[in-house]
Amino acid sequence: xxxxxxxxxxxxxxxxxxxxxxxxxxxxxxxxxxxxxxxxxxxxxxxxxxxxxxxxxxxxxxxxxxxxxxxxxxxxxxxxxxxxxxxxxxxxxxxxxxxxxxxxxxxxxxxxxxxxxxxxxxxxxxxxxxxxxxxxxxxxxxxxxxxxxxxxxxxxxxxxxxxxxxxxxxxxxxxxxxxxxxxxxxxxxxxxxxxxxxxxxxxxxxxxxxxxxxxxxxxxxxxxxxxxxxxxxxxxxxxxxxxxxxxxxxxxxxxxxxxxxxxxxxxxxxxxxxxxxxxxxxxxxxxxxxxxxxxxxxxxxxxxxxxxxxxxxxxxxxxxxxxxxxxxxxxxxxxxxxxxxxxxxxxxxxxxxxxxxxxxxxxxxxxxxxxxxxxxx
Numbered sequence: 001x002x003x004x005x006x007x008x009x010x011x012x013x014x015x016x017x018x019x020x021x022x023x024x025x026x027x028x029x030x031x032x033x034x035x036x037x038x039x040x041x042x043x044x045x046x047x048x049x050x051x052x053x054x055x056x057x058x059x060x061x062x063x064x065x066x067x068x069x070x071x072x073x074x075x076x077x078x079x080x081x082x083x084x085x086x087x088x089x090x091x092x093x094x095x096x097x098x099x100x101x102x103x104x105x106x107x108x109x110x111x112x113x114x115x116x117x118x119x120x121x122x123x124x125x126x127x128x129x130x131x132x133x134x135x136x137x138x139x140x141x142x143x144x145x146x147x148x149x150x151x152x153x154x155x156x157x158x159x160x161x162x163x164x165x166x167x168x169x170x171x172x173x174x175x176x177x178x179x180x181x182x183x184x185x186x187x188x189x190x191x192x193x194x195x196x197x198x199x200x201x202x203x204x205x206x207x208x209x210x211x212x213x214x215x216x217x218x219x220x221x222x223x224x225x226x227x228x229x230x231x232x233x234x235x236x237x238x239x240x241x242x243x244x245x246x247x248x249x250x251x252x253x254x255x256x257x258x259x260x261x262x263x264x265x266x267x268x269x270x271x272x273x274x275x276x277x278x279x280x281x282x283x284x285x286x287x288x289x290x291x292x293x294x295x296x297x298x299x300x301x302x303x304x305x306x307x308x309x310x311x312x313x314x315x316x317x318x319x320x321x322x323x324x325x326x327x328x329x330x331x332x333x334x335x336x337x338x339x340x341x342x343x344x345x346x347x348x349x350x351x352x353x354x355x356x357x358x359x360x361x362x363x364x365x366x367x368x369x370x371x372x373x374x375x376x377x
Contacts, residue, residue, distance in 0.1 A: 009094040012130065013087060025124060025131040029053045029064035029080050037068070040122035040135055047072040058085035060098065060266060065138055077141075079118065081134040096191060097183065098266035099132030100125050104183055105265035106134065108243065114170040115163045116254075116261030143254040143261065148351045150250055151286040154293050159259045160280060161297045164248075165304035167262075168273030171243035172310050177270045184243070185270035187233065199226040199330070202337040209345055210336035213352045221365035225330055231372040238375065239272035239320065247331070248276055249283040249351070274317055277301055278324035278358075283332070287357035294321070322362035323371055329355040329364070 017027065026032050034048040048070045054077070056064035062082040068074065083099065084090050093099050103123040109115075122135035146152075152160065177185040203226060206219050214222075224232070245252070246267030254261045281290060281297060295318065302317045332351035339345070359365060 105268035169308035
């Protein structure tokens with residue numbers, strides 16, 4: 001079934017890219033016309049007179065900064081997200097619904113989001129083509145950006161944990177996962193199978209850039225990700241669900257004097273909030289510092305949830321955190337094994353080193369195995 005889904009989305013993307021006629025969302029920023037931007041932003045006709053692309057690049061999505069000449073009360077510069085330029089990345093976006101998930105996430109966060117995000121002026125998805133368009137605030141002059149090569153301080157880590165607690169508290173156990181947020185909670189058999197194929201491809205035999213960075217025992221342990229995927233999914237689904245960012249490494253965060261903010265919601269999903277916390281801290285804090293402060297950070301997260309009226313058990317939350325250190329490991333190793341097609345090798349190497357340190361410190365795979373087996377018994 002996963003192969004059939006992949007073929008279907010490959011054909012969809014191929015058709016979309018070869019037959020542009022009738023597309024309501026362009027594939028390139030240079031093709032976005034003033035009237036189309038007006039419509040997306042709900043502005044009167046004639047209020048935008050010109051659009052100029054300042055810079056543009058493409059990865060899992062195409063991103064562009066644009067200058068806008070307008071008589072309306074809108075910023076002079078805006079940030080666009082469009083379908084990726086690369087065909088295979090376009091197919092993957094369709095298969096996993098990444099553009100759709102991100103538009104749903106921005107709509108869910110609304111005009112008064114519980115965490116800092118760039119202001120969203122438009123969030124659209126076309127029909128059959130599955131193209132997505134986001135018109136966002138341009139943060140380039142007001143925010144600081146980092147990569148996985150960097151590390152945040154203990155004070156910044158506290159602010160990050162507070163932000164996660166605020167996000168997760170807002171959507172904790174929400175009924176919206178059965179209504180407007182349902183696509184973020186759905187797990188189709190086809191997408192699960194395809195994800196498992198990808199995990200097997202990169203984890204069954206780790207012989208690429210990450211191989212020398214991972215102990216042999218851990219290389220064997222991590223096969224649990226595809227060997228027992230349904231049990232892992234069932235375990236995490238049994239934990240209280242909330243809106244997760246899903247991929248909060250440093251490259252998807254930004255920082256202001258007021259605190260951290262979140263970018264790139266393409267992996268937004270329903271899940272246990274502690275996975276966001278473990279993933280982000282493992283990816284973003286230098287391991288030696290993190291070992292000293294992480295228990296306190298998890299306690300801080302639990303206390304902030306309690307203050308919001310959500311009762312959580314501190315010891316259980318710490319146990320879940322330790323098991324969830326495996327989450328960033330999965331991302332970091334698969335990214336590194338894909339060579340430099342996804343991240344520069346020096347960036348992915350740091351990610352793997354931090355992921356290995358986190359899993360080793362908490363026996364992450366051993367604990368995850370215990371938890372899924374305890375649930376079965």
